[in-house]
Amino acid sequence: MAAVKGASRLRFFTAWFCPYAQRAWIALNHHRIPYTPIEALSITEDKGYVKHPVLLQHNPKGLVPTILPAEAEEKGKGAAAPAVFESLLCIEFADEYANEKNLSNKPNLMPKGAFAKAQARIMASWVDRQICSPFYRVLIRKDQKERDDAFAELLANLRVFAKNIHPQGPFFYGTDLSIVDVALAPWAYRFYILEHYRGKGFGIPANDTTLSPYFRWYDAVVELPAVKDTLQDKKKLAAVYERYADASAKSMVGDAVRAGKEAHDI
Amino acid sequence: MAAVKGASRLRFFTAWFCPYAQRAWIALNHHRIPYTPIEALSITEDKGYVKHPVLLQHNPKGLVPTILPAEAEEKGKGAAAPAVFESLLCIEFADEYANEKNLSNKPNLMPKGAFAKAQARIMASWVDRQICSPFYRVLIRKDQKERDDAFAELLANLRVFAKNIHPQGPFFYGTDLSIVDVALAPWAYRFYILEHYRGKGFGIPANDTTLSPYFRWYDAVVELPAVKDTLQDKKKLAAVYERYADASAKSMVGDAVRAGKEAHDI
Numbered sequence: 001m002a003a004v005k006g007a008s009r010l011r012f013f014t015a016w017f018c019p020y021a022q023r024a025w026i027a028l029n030h031h032r033i034p035y036t037p038i039e040a041l042s043i044t045e046d047k048g049y050v051k052h053p054v055l056l057q058h059n060p061k062g063l064v065p066t067i068l069p070a071e072a073e074e075k076g077k078g079a080a081a082p083a084v085f086e087s088l089l090c091i092e093f094a095d096e097y098a099n100e101k102n103l104s105n106k107p108n109l110m111p112k113g114a115f116a117k118a119q120a121r122i123m124a125s126w127v128d129r130q131i132c133s134p135f136y137r138v139l140i141r142k143d144q145k146e147r148d149d150a151f152a153e154l155l156a157n158l159r160v161f162a163k164n165i166h167p168q169g170p171f172f173y174g175t176d177l178s179i180v181d182v183a184l185a186p187w188a189y190r191f192y193i194l195e196h197y198r199g200k201g202f203g204i205p206a207n208d209t210t211l212s213p214y215f216r217w218y219d220a221v222v223e224l225p226a227v228k229d230t231l232q233d234k235k236k237l238a239a240v241y242e243r244y245a246d247a248s249a250k251s252m253v254g255d256a257v258r259a260g261k262e263a264h265d266i
Numbered sequence: 267m268a269a270v271k272g273a274s275r276l277r278f279f280t281a282w283f284c285p286y287a288q289r290a291w292i293a294l295n296h297h298r299i300p301y302t303p304i305e306a307l308s309i310t311e312d313k314g315y316v317k318h319p320v321l322l323q324h325n326p327k328g329l330v331p332t333i334l335p336a337e338a339e340e341k342g343k344g345a346a347a348p349a350v351f352e353s354l355l356c357i358e359f360a361d362e363y364a365n366e367k368n369l370s371n372k373p374n375l376m377p378k379g380a381f382a383k384a385q386a387r388i389m390a391s392w393v394d395r396q397i398c399s400p401f402y403r404v405l406i407r408k409d410q411k412e413r414d415d416a417f418a419e420l421l422a423n424l425r426v427f428a429k430n431i432h433p434q435g436p437f438f439y440g441t442d443l444s445i446v447d448v449a450l451a452p453w454a455y456r457f458y459i460l461e462h463y464r465g466k467g468f469g470i471p472a473n474d475t476t477l478s479p480y481f482r483w484y485d486a487v488v489e490l491p492a493v494k495d496t497l498q499d500k501k502k503l504a505a506v507y508e509r510y511a512d513a514s515a516k517s518m519v520g521d522a523v524r525a526g527k528e529a530h531d532i
Contacts, residue, residue, distance in 0.1 A: 069381065084384040086391075096380035114362035115335065118350040125352075265531060 008070035010097075013040040013055045015064050017240040019132070019186030020087040022230050024065035026182050027094035029226035031104035040064055047243045048250035058083040061266070063252065065090050088124050091179045107176045123164075123172070124183040130157040132187045133263040138194050138202065139244040140257040151194065151202050158204065162214035169213060170220035177224060185221050189231060196238050197245035274336035276363075279306040279321045281330045283506040285398070285452030286353040288496050290331035292448050293360035295492035297370035306330050313509045314516035324349040327518065327532070331356050354390050357445045373442045389430075389438070390449040396423040398453045399529040404460050404468060405510040406523040417460065417468050424470070428480035435479060436486035443490060451487050455497060462504050463511035 012028060012035040014021040028035050040052035041064060051062045058081055059066045067084040084093045091109055098104035111120050134157070137150035161184065166174040171181050195203040204211065221227055244254060252266045278294060278301040280287040294301050306318035307330060317328045324347055325332045333350040350359045357375055364370035377386050400423070403416035427450065432440040437447050461469040470477065487493055510520060518532045 082381040082385050084381065084388075086388065089384055089387050092387075093380055093384045096383055100380050114359055114366050115348040115350065117362055118355055118359045119348050121355050121358075122350075122352065262531075265528075 008034075010035040010070060011054075011068040012037050013052060013059075013064050013066040013068070015039060015041040016232060017237060018064050019190060021064040022186035023087040023182050024067065024090035024094070025230045026185060026226050027091040027109055029229055030106055030109060030177060030182075030224075031094055031098035032106075033094060033098055033101075033103055035067075036070075040066070043240070043243075046250065059085050061085075061252065063266075067093065088121075088128065088179065088183060091124075091182050109177060109179045109182060111173060111178060120173075120179050124179045127161065127180060127183040129262070129264045131161065131184060135187055135190070135194070136244065136253055136257045136263045138198060139241060140254060147198060148201075151198070155204070158214060159210050162211050162217075165213040165217055170216050172217070177221075177226070181217070181221055185227055186230075188218050189222065190237070190241075192234060193238050193241045197241065274300075276301040276336060277320075277334040278303050279318060279325075279330050279332040279334070281305060281307040282498060283503060284330050285456060287330040288452035289353040289448050290333065290356035290360070291496045292451060292492050293357040293375055295495055296372055296375060296443060296448075296490075297360050297364035298372075299360060299364055299367075299369055301333075302336075306332070309506070309509075312516065325351050327351075329518065329532075333359065354387075354394065354445065354449060357390075357448050375443060375445045375448060377439060377444060386439075386445050390445045393427065393446060393449040395528070395530045397427065397450060401453055401456070401460065402510065402519055402523045402529045404464060405507060406520060413464060414467075417464070421470070424480060425476050428477050428483075431479040431483055436482050438483070443487075443492070447483070447487055451493055452496075454484050455488065456503070456507075458500060459504050459507045463507065 010028070010033060012024065014025060014037055016039060018041070025037075038052060038054075040055045041049045044050055054068075055064070055066055056062045058068055063085060065085065065087055067090055068081050084090055095108045095110050098106075099108070110117055131154055134150040134154040138147050138154065141147055141150065161172075165172055168174055171177055173180070191204050204214075206215070222231065243251075253263045256266045257263060276294070276299065278290065280291060280303055282305060284307070291303075304318060304320075306321045307315045310316055320334075321330070321332055322328045324334055329351060331351065331353055333356060334347050350356055361374045361376050364372075365374070376383055397420055400416040400420040404413050404420065407413055407416065427438075431438055434440055437443055439446070457470050472481070488497065509517075519529045522532045523529060
């Protein structure tokens with residue numbers, strides 16, 4: 001990445017395997033915002049995490065993604081740094097930061113106009129709750145019917161997503177990548193993991209014509225440089241989800257979904 | 267309100283007793299955005315609601331607040347109108363709509379700057395989950411310990427809010443009203459309802475000095491014209507909450523909290 005004059009490097013607390021962090025990563029890449037990535041979660045032998053101490057200082061839940069200004073002081077040594085977290089908020093932050101610092105020549109990930117902005121926020125949140133969260137129920141719930149129901153829900157909502165993609169495509173709102181695309185992309189890349197752990201009935205059906213706009217969307221999204229740079233080796237990535245699939249994951253998402261809650265509730 | 271040239275009147279689906287709708291109402295008032303209020307929920311004898319048919323056409327959950335452009339077509343008769351809902355999103359929408367249409371001479375409810383905007387979104391959502399949602403658990407949960415715990419949580423978080431109010435005040439970020447203030451105001455006005463139904467131990471303690479910035483905040487907020495216009499008669503308002511207090515409310519919030527979920531999960 002070319003050095004950007006006058007811009008300080010944000011500190012980006014991430015985890016290479018985390019799809020929520022990947023949303024922020026794509027958004028930062030999209031605008032070519034200079035950042036220092038910090039791998040902040042190490043998976044331990046007992047399948048929990050050791051979290052980066054600076055992350056824990058600035059984000060009460062210790063979740064990734066978390067973005068800090070470069071000049072952030074450690075807590076207790078100065079003013080508390082304004083940490084940015086919650087993955088969908090990080091996407092909006094990337095737009096606003098890039099505009100403020102004049103960093104980007106790419107279109108914003110948020111559309112223009114008050115009504116369009118509200119729609120995009122509603123739709124990104126819908127994707128988060130209605131498509132991404134069922135993904136974890138398929139993996140983490142132990143009852144076969146609950147897994148079946150979660151996958152049926154995911155698939156039905158993916159069809160709604162497909163139906164609402166702009167007719168010219170390939171992206172949700174047409175030619176430009178948006179917050180709605182970024183909200184789904186990391187999970188779309190991970191759908192193979194469901195089939196890997198749960199078997200044939202849990203693949204996204206490639207011959208389903210109601211999903212054609214989705215497949216076209218997917219092919220376009222993973223080819224974008226901002227996204228391509230964030231895609232991990234599929235075998236290595238699947239291995240991380242074994243902790244969910246055998247219900248041993250000691251993560252906030254694992255605990256929440258085992259307790260009958262949803263991933264978006266943590 | 268003075269007529270605003272060239273501006274169409276938004277359609278604002280509301281319910282006079284609903285604190286979520288009140289957030290949008292305050293934000294619309296703040297910017298003097300022209301709107302037509304539509305009372306969209308009628309409480310029925312069996313303590314459920316009859317909902318306005320146009321609301322149900324445009325918002326899948328039939329929740330207030332919902333904002334439609336004046337020119338919105340009924341579904342099936344033209345393009346689907348871009349409905350705006352979710353109360354915190356309505357506050358951001360009010361800022362963006364007022365700016366777009368050049369309607370307001372008031373400061374935005376969102377602060378300036380990428381980091382400050384992200385902080386405001388995080389804080390407004392924190393207020394929603396950590397102060398507003400426990401309010402419903404105090405009223406709706408039947409177990410005394412659950413009620414006690416919910417009120418203790420509400421009070422502890424209200425102290426955190428008080429501690430984080432700008433030292434000069436009176437509002438959260440200082441002299442100007444913001445999304446964080448609007449997020450809390452409707453519940454702050456309703457705290458008397460907890461004492462009304464649950465007894466003396468459920469009042470906000472007036473002599474608690476850790477809450478002094480909060481009381482100063484409250485006095486300033488309820489005196490703002492944009493807020494004052496939205497405040498209902500306290501006796502009439504309390505009566506609406508009897509449905510929650512005797513656990514008979516047939517509302518989405520009532521159902522969710524009875525089922526062990528949180529108000530913010532619906």
